Amino acid sequence: MMFSIVLLALAAIAAAAPQYPGLHAPASTLSKRQTTFLPSNITWSSSGILVNPKNDSRNIAGIKDPSIIQVDDTYHVFASTARSEGYNLVYFNFTDFTEANDAPFYYLDQSGIGTGYRAAPEVFYFAPQKLWYLIYQNGNAAYSTNDDISNPAGWTAPQTFYSDTPALIADGLITPQQGYWVDMWVICDDANCHLFSHDDNGRLYRSQTTLAQFPAGMSDPVIALEEPKKEDLFEASNVYSVGNGTYLLLVECIGAGDAAGGVRYFKSWTSNDIAGPWTPLATTQDHPFMGEANVEFTGTKWTKSISHGEMIRTSVDQKLGIDACGWRYLYQGVDPASTADYNGLPWKLGLLTQKKGCSGS
Numbered sequence: 001m002m003f004s005i006v007l008l009a010l011a012a013i014a015a016a017a018p019q020y021p022g023l024h025a026p027a028s029t030l031s032k033r034q035t036t037f038l039p040s041n042i043t044w045s046s047s048g049i050l051v052n053p054k055n056d057s058r059n060i061a062g063i064k065d066p067s068i069i070q071v072d073d074t075y076h077v078f079a080s081t082a083r084s085e086g087y088n089l090v091y092f093n094f095t096d097f098t099e100a101n102d103a104p105f106y107y108l109d110q111s112g113i114g115t116g117y118r119a120a121p122e123v124f125y126f127a128p129q130k131l132w133y134l135i136y137q138n139g140n141a142a143y144s145t146n147d148d149i150s151n152p153a154g155w156t157a158p159q160t161f162y163s164d165t166p167a168l169i170a171d172g173l174i175t176p177q178q179g180y181w182v183d184m185w186v187i188c189d190d191a192n193c194h195l196f197s198h199d200d201n202g203r204l205y206r207s208q209t210t211l212a213q214f215p216a217g218m219s220d221p222v223i224a225l226e227e228p229k230k231e232d233l234f235e236a237s238n239v240y241s242v243g244n245g246t247y248l249l250l251v252e253c254i255g256a257g258d259a260a261g262g263v264r265y266f267k268s269w270t271s272n273d274i275a276g277p278w279t280p281l282a283t284t285q286d287h288p289f290m291g292e293a294n295v296e297f298t299g300t301k302w303t304k305s306i307s308h309g310e311m312i313r314t315s316v317d318q319k320l321g322i323d324a325c326g327w328r329y330l331y332q333g334v335d336p337a338s339t340a341d342y343n344g345l346p347w348k349l350g351l352l353t354q355k356k357g358c359s360g361s
Ligand SMILES: *[C@@H]1O[C@H](CO)[C@@H](O)[C@H](O)[C@H]1NC(C)=O
Pocket: 034, 035, 036, 037, 242, 243, 244, 324
């Protein structure tokens, strides 16, 4: 009891402590855990276009929102397929990024996931149940499971984490303007699993349940982060464990400038707890975590936006581990001059590789 009061007092001091460039809150001296050092001034190099929508009978306009996981030598990618008429999911795999564009697409409406609105997948292995989970949106926060990631036909029918849109989120969807409930993301620690989602209206929500109960028992959501202007905290968040009890949160925002779909970039925060509070790491368009300002292209600059995607993780399980540097991020980009409506934009995939920002560089 006393101990937790002392910890609370120390946490309050940590929250009030000044921020140092290149370091997040100096909580390591307070929490007994060693905090992982994360750089705030990083740069990236981008590939050219690695994956195009295929010109097949599906008439897909864009390939979007990739989630990627490496198992043995194979990269498995789950992504949204978009066209003006709506969204669906696709799966493909490859062993080398130079071959990614040749990988056959397996459209997941052929599996138990079925037809209809499904988008923005996240894949991980839930070790306690020895099952692969695919998290996605279908109007609610949905999931399917599979005991073999190499068998895309094996995904189960969608089930949802909530019985209906939670009241807090329903309110967020109409305030201050029309929003959309999107981009569900699950990450677990040793005790709990957390479910994040956005309202495209400036709020990031979080629910939780115990590891033992997952996927059942998600709590009513709370607001994890919010901004008065939706553009400043928009969608597509990722949360990763960088080791030593340190977590990295990335959120896609819409910056100044003209480009099809808006100029997209990512802000970042860190915390010693998935439940927050979150300390800013790189949170402006001029000094983003990832964006036009800190990405160089090896060839043609084919996109101004660095949009919805995923880090390449170091493990496949529900803890979503990544290294503390040497990052690679699979993202969606788009020809800035495209004039299609948002869902009809020709989004394609590219890969960022971190250049600068590892400790000492
Ligand atoms: C984690 O903490 C240990 C000390 O406990 C430290 O040596 C190590 O560098 C830390 N890892 C990272 C990635 O910062």
